[in-house]
Amino acid sequence: MVLRSSLADSPLLKVSRPVSACSRCRSAKVKCDNKLPACTACERAGREKECTAANDQFARGKERSYVAALELRIEKLERRLNYARSTNASVALNGPDEPPAADPNRKDSLAFIRAAIHRKAAQNQENADINTLVSDFGYLAINTTTRDFEPSESNMTFARLVLAAATNDPVPEPKTTNLPAESAARALVQLYETNILPLYPAFPATMLHALVSDLYQEHPRQIRSSEYWLFWMVLAIGSAAQSRSHQDEHYLNAVEFVGRALPHADRALRPGYATQVQSLLLLTQYAMLDPAHFDSWHPIGFTCRAVVDQGLHQDPPHTQQMSPDALDERRRIFYCVYALDRATSMVHARGFSFYDDAVSVALPSPVLASGTLSGNSMSKPPPDPSIPLFKLRQLQSDWYQTLYQGNPSESLPDANSIIWQKYFEMWEWSERLPADMSTPIREMLDLELRYSYVYCIASPARGAQVSAYGKLLIFDHAIAYVDKVYDIINLSENAAFYTYHDALRMFFMGSQFVAVLRDIGDLLLSGSSIPMPPPVPGKTSPPPRPVRLDRGTGDNLDRSLRCLERVKLILRLYGNRWEHALALLNGFEISSEEVWEDLTARRAMRNAATTGQWHQLPRA
Structure with missing residues (x-):
């Protein structure tokens, strides 16, 4: 197409x-x-x-x-x-x-x-x-609710504008027009329902179940373009989420499924309808998994524009009668867009699509988990993870706007106290997470939390100064973050929604870790105590140092070398999946080369002294 x-x-x-x-x-x-x-x-x-x-x-x-x-x-x-x-x-x-x-076969001919x-x-x-x-x-x-972008009215449709802006490399034409095997389609839909839909419940699972059943009937009903888009994009996201290489079968199938979805784009992304936002959300989710073909920054921007133009960023007035279920569905759609916009903007270090002071939407009621497509019922459904994720995005949005989107020429009074206050609010959020939340989702949220801690503390904007104690916290959180990602990425299957944004986060965390080693490396590696800053009356005190999760794995020198090595390994593995991550790996290797050489020299000297071979080292 x-x-x-x-x-x-x-x-x-x-x-x-x-x-x-x-x-x-x-x-x-x-x-x-x-x-x-x-x-x-x-x-x-x-x-x-x-x-x-x-x-x-x-x-x-x-x-x-x-x-x-x-x-x-x-x-x-x-x-x-x-x-x-x-x-x-x-x-x-x-x-x-x-x-x-x-001779056209001559490669060196002038012509x-x-x-x-x-x-x-x-x-x-x-x-x-x-x-x-x-x-x-x-x-x-352009108002995304206008009918000026109907396919019958103009060659310039809204969908073509979105896809032209968001496409990096064109998606190849699909190789077949047949539906995949029903068992394969149901497996991909179930994967999406289990791992992605709980975090971003932009549409009910029952809608997806009914659509799959209708498509595989002997005489299916008339299927709308927005439904075909939903079906093919869910298959594409489910398949791409399982990929471990840009050449494996999962990724190739995902590209094929997207190719099947694109002919329905004009109708699925048609402005002024509720399905437009849902369809744009699916495109954004896929773009996060396939940066080779799509840039996630543009789809989420168009999605936010559609949300604002349709008024979803404001709860309807009390005079407007709406059922509780319809109101909750409207709110869930908005917060799915809100969560993806905040995550995308932060990872790309860009401004949000709209400010929080323009939003007046209450959080939706928790979604009750349903059975899977196979009909298996759960004795006790797990808690809805989307509500904690939405709350975390609200906290991130608050400090990101304060520290990064304020006027850079205006210093922020008492910036460090504000940072510790935001840190404390995120810690309180983590303490309120449901105890029975599934382990994969909890691990993903814990990674989000540590990433947020480092992002917030490391802010150099508006007069904020990172203290030695703040750099110590960055040191500890970065190591814990890298170790956890290293364990997750080596699993045969991921049970949460990990995307190319995680490669960008890994590069960020590794870069902050290197910056800390450059600034206070001698202090950290010597084992000297770094005291907590004294509390300021009436202000939030700095948080205590987090519990070390890698006890028994060496001193700070060993921890630092292992962390740097794992960042490179993780980015290399991400590079197998997303070629764009290889550029991140190259950039990190260059920026960390000096620190790496210094740490390896320190380790050689330490090992030589420990084994009694100090006298054999060449003198400077």
């Missing part, structure tokens, strides 16, 4: 509302009433001075001139595309201003080399033009 080329064929631009929101409302993707001297949203947030109102670029009355400018730019890009395509076609047959090569160069240049130019064109759409205030 070729989507990129269709974008430049005959796109029809339609602006659903004036491009006149203030800069803060545009960043938060919330409605702006343009009230002067400050809009209502900025007034409620106490940021009247930051409200830019309708600035020169997006002032009222200039919307049409802005669209006209974009239309003129599109015409210019279309001419460049047509020229590039014609050049590409001619170069494919002959070199520029050259007769056909006498062959020139043709290859021009083909590559034309392809790069075409891709650059399309990417530029797609990026221009980001300046348009």
